[in-house]
Amino acid sequence: MDPVFADFSTAPARLSNAVVRHHRCGIASSHLALGAGGHIKLDFAADGQEEITEMVVKVTTIGADPAMDVLLNGKVLADRPAVAGGGGHGVPQETVLAVPGDLLAPGDNILEIRSPEGADTLLRLRAVTVDPAHDSGRAERALAARTATRSVFAFSTERRAPGTVVWQPAARLLFHIDRGEQAVPAHLAWRGADGSEAAIGLRTDLSGFQGHWRAADGVLTEYRGTLTDRSAYPEGTDGAPLHLFSTEEGRDESWSPSGELRLLLDAGEAAVERVSWTDRRGNAASIALTSAAPAPGAATGELRDITHTVTGVRASDEFVGAEEFAENLLRGSRNKWLAHDDAAELEFVLSSPAAVSAYRLTSANDVPDRDPRDWALEGSYDGRVWARLDSRGGERFLARFETNEYHFANTTSYTYYRLSITRNAGGSEIQLSRIELLAGESVTAPAPAADFTGYCAPAGGEPVGYRGTTVPGPWSHTEPQEGQSEKLLAGELGETARSLDEAARLIGKLAAYMKNPG
Structure with missing residues (x-):
């Protein structure tokens, strides 16, 4: 029998010789979270050529003393030894079950793990492996080898x-x-x-x-x-x-x-x-x-204006009625952006990462009290986690349409940049006419x-x-209730099957499940 494992500690899950369906299940970054009455069904194959007198099913969970039922081909597996591992908050632990070999059918098999109805805590599944007892580390070795790649x-x-x-x-x-x-x-x-x-x-x-x-x-x-x-x-x-x-x-x-x-x-x-x-x-x-x-992405040479590479700009607020949008900041005209607040954010997305190390702000046409005074510029790879690159306090614009340039040290290329204005010059609104981003040539x-x-x-x-x-480079070589259907778990299909025959079998199962998901 080929190694059988389902590793839910990554997204997508790593699967071998398996297709997984789930019900009442949340997909977290490091586990599957099953609510009361939720379950997963792991569909795997045994070729019948290997004599197996006993199986070992290992279920890795997170948290203390999880409540769960485990079934193989509809039979409840009751022979459950003590849980191995700490079992504290966030600590993985293992439940190991010895399974008589006669419960294993030649061909398709279904291993089901359930969170009981009425359970008051989530069942957090980390991984499942199925092995013959005489080679109980087979699936874990296969998983470790794949993980290492x-x-x-x-x-x-x-x-x-x-x-x-x-x-x-x-x-x-x-x-x-x-x-x-x-x-x-x-x-x-x-x-x-x-x-x-x-x-x-x-x-x-x-x-x-x-x-x-x-x-x-x-x-x-x-x-x-x-x-x-x-x-x-x-x-x-x-x-x-x-x-x-x-x-x-x-x-x-x-x-x-x-x-x-x-x-x-x-x-x-x-x-x-x-x-x-x-x-x-x-x-x-x-x-x-x-x-x-x-x-x-380190910046080298003279700075250049990369404002034209901005593919999107988002503002915390803008004056739609007067067409004083955030996009006006990129046009080089005497239009402006205005926010109805004394603090505001502007987020810029570049077409490709660049190491911005300077920027220019141009004041708008009227009301000096709307000028920004305090702000911070931040960079991000993904638009979620931000690194502060520059901060200013007590800045002033001495005239309308005046452009001030600000320099700071940065050699990291980011795709996202955010200007967070925390205070203006005393007014109830914030405005700017133009923002320009400058960077050196990127080293890639x-x-x-x-x-x-x-x-x-x-x-x-x-x-x-x-x-x-x-060496000279480059290189970079419980059944669902009516109306509640099971869902297929996204996995790495390319790594799920290790042979053409197995791939054909699994693709056939996937097609069948998609035609009849219930």
Whole structure:
């Protein structure tokens, strides 16, 4: 029997030899949440060629003592040993069930997991695996192997000063480290070319991290992140400072080839010059680069006006009756934008990311009390998590249609920019005639050559010398009630089937479910 697993810790779910339907189920970023009376049905196949006298079904949930019923082909599985794992808030735990092999049918099988009617808590499902007892780790090994191929990680991040309660949005963290071992990272630390330093520990499920950051000026902050994207290389690496090295290991003054290393670490600020990491298997390495690459999208050369690349602008308010729209800010005419408030926001979307490091504001035609006085400019990769780039207080415009230019340090390319005006010059409205965004030429080529030296150590072994030579790029290689139907769970169909026969079977099931979803 091919490995059977359903991993709901990512979206879309990772499935093998399985199609999943669900009812009264919410899809969260790291699990499925089943309400009272909700269920999932996992449809998998057994080829009948393997003699299986006993099966092992493992259900991973989040939270303490979950209430659930588990059925295989309509038969209730009652042989349920004690739950393994902590079971505290947010802690994964496992329920392991021994299943007689005669409950398994040659061909199609249905494993159903239910949240009982009347349950007063959600059943949070993290993963399900089905294995023959004589090879109980088969599905988990297959899942681990597939997971390891998704080795490009992107996190939204936040920082806060020790002793404070407010987290401030920070730049995205993107990393990919691959020595050909298909190992999942556990800890990561780096130093930037500007002197900044950071270290993080990743959660077991890789949904986030906790750590600390010391800026180039010595200011220390807490540092945390939430996983926003995870993909298989080379997806997600376009325009990023990716290095490819041919490596060697040194023992007793003798060096021997040790394969390739792909390294990408972009924290949105300075390029890295030193990186250390430990993976889930206990392997460790630390390397120092002989030269550091500029940050991706770093601005170089003279500033240029990129206002023409703005594809959309959104305002918290605008005077529709007088046609004083936010779009007027982009036209270079003497029209204006007006908001009926003494505070307002403007959000701009670019056609492609750019590292804005200056902007111009032009006052409108009348009423100086409507001029902005205090504001902040922020950037974002996704329009949800924002990083503050510049802030101003007590600014003044001395004339009508006067243009003031503001400069600040920024080498990170963002797609979204937001101007948050928090105070005006005393009026009850805010207005501007024009806004212009300026940026340098964007660096999107692969990172320049940078050899490294360092050490590596296998799990439980002694450290050895480790060095690398840059390889020239580029690379980036309960049944539903009447009227309530089950829904198919979105999964990675391309990875769900490992053979043409299995793909044909699963596609047939999908087609049948879509024709008759009930």
